[in-house]
Amino acid sequence: MNDLQTLRAALAPDEPSREVVDRSRHRLQNRIHGGRASRRRTGWLVTGAAIATAAAAAVAIAAMPAAPVDAPPVRTVSGQEILLAAATAAERSPEGSGTYWHVKVDGAAASSGYEYWIKPDGQSWMRGVKTGGKVTPMKKPSAAPFSMAAVDLTLEQLRALPTDPVALKAWIAEALKRSDARTSAGPLTASDREKAAFQALISLVSTLPAKPEVRATAFRMIAGYPGVQNLGTVPGGQGLLLPEGERLVVDPETGRVNGTSVFITLDGAVYKVADPAGARVDAEWTKTLPA
Structure with a gap:
C-alpha cells in the first residue's frame, strides 16, 4: 500500500467490523432470552420478523460509539503522511504545457488578487494593486524570471534541478551562498539562508513550474522537517502548519498546493499573508494572456 492509499484508508469513515457486529448481535440475543442459555423456551417463541429486527438492532448497536471495547481506534493522519501522499x-501528475506560466494568488495583496504570467524567454506580465487591476507587461524581460526565495533561475535551470533529496538540498544551499540577495540588515546570514532554503521548497511545490519528480522530492523534504502539523480538512484540501509558522493547503489526491501563507512575488520578494487562513494559490501553464 502506497502513501496515497494509506491516507485514503485513514480518512475514510470506519465501518463496524464483522466481529463487532457478531458480538453485538450475540449480546442482544442474550438480552432477549434473559441472558441464560439454559432458560426454558416456553413463552419465548420469536418470529422471523422479530429476528430480523433484532439483527438490525444489533448492527445499529455495533455502529454506535458505545463501549470502548467495541469502538475501533481513531486513526489520526499526521502532517507528514499528508505530504508524503501528496508527493x-x-x-504521477502530468507536467502540463503552454505559452505562459501563470500564478494567481487570491486574498493576498488585494481583494482582486495578485497574478503574473511568465514566458520562458523572460517576458512577463502582472496584474494587481500596482497595475490598477490591469494586465501590464513588465518593462524589461528577465534573464532568470523564476524566483525561488533569493535565487533566480531560468526555466532550463529549474527543470534541471536534481530529484535526489540530498542533491537538491546541496544545490539550494550552494545557490543561496552565491546569491547576492540582501535583507534590510545586510547580506544573508546563515539563519537567513536556512529560512530561504525552506521557503524555496515551498515555492517548488506551490508556485514554480518544477518537474513532477522535483515537486515530489520537495514534498518529501518538507515532510522530513520536525513539527509539521495537520490542521484538518479545509476548503481545497488538508490544512498544514509548518515549522516556521507557514501554512499550506494541500490536496493529497492530486499533489496540488491550493493555499499558502507565503509566496515569492514576480520581483523575487517574499510575501507573507497576514490572514490565518492564508491565500488561495493557482499555478499552471496556459496558452492565453488576458487582454
Missing part, C-alpha cells in the same frame, strides 16, 4: 500524487 506520490505529484510524481
Whole structure:
C-alpha cells in the first residue's frame, strides 16, 4: 500500500467490523432470552420478523460509539503522511504545457488578487494593486524570471534541478551562498539562508513550474522537517502548519498546493499573508494572456 492509499484508508469513515457486529448481535440475543442459555423456551417463541429486527438492532448497536471495547481506534493522519501522499500524487501528475506560466494568488495583496504570467524567454506580465487591476507587461524581460526565495533561475535551470533529496538540498544551499540577495540588515546570514532554503521548497511545490519528480522530492523534504502539523480538512484540501509558522493547503489526491501563507512575488520578494487562513494559490501553464 502506497502513501496515497494509506491516507485514503485513514480518512475514510470506519465501518463496524464483522466481529463487532457478531458480538453485538450475540449480546442482544442474550438480552432477549434473559441472558441464560439454559432458560426454558416456553413463552419465548420469536418470529422471523422479530429476528430480523433484532439483527438490525444489533448492527445499529455495533455502529454506535458505545463501549470502548467495541469502538475501533481513531486513526489520526499526521502532517507528514499528508505530504508524503501528496508527493506520490505529484510524481504521477502530468507536467502540463503552454505559452505562459501563470500564478494567481487570491486574498493576498488585494481583494482582486495578485497574478503574473511568465514566458520562458523572460517576458512577463502582472496584474494587481500596482497595475490598477490591469494586465501590464513588465518593462524589461528577465534573464532568470523564476524566483525561488533569493535565487533566480531560468526555466532550463529549474527543470534541471536534481530529484535526489540530498542533491537538491546541496544545490539550494550552494545557490543561496552565491546569491547576492540582501535583507534590510545586510547580506544573508546563515539563519537567513536556512529560512530561504525552506521557503524555496515551498515555492517548488506551490508556485514554480518544477518537474513532477522535483515537486515530489520537495514534498518529501518538507515532510522530513520536525513539527509539521495537520490542521484538518479545509476548503481545497488538508490544512498544514509548518515549522516556521507557514501554512499550506494541500490536496493529497492530486499533489496540488491550493493555499499558502507565503509566496515569492514576480520581483523575487517574499510575501507573507497576514490572514490565518492564508491565500488561495493557482499555478499552471496556459496558452492565453488576458487582454
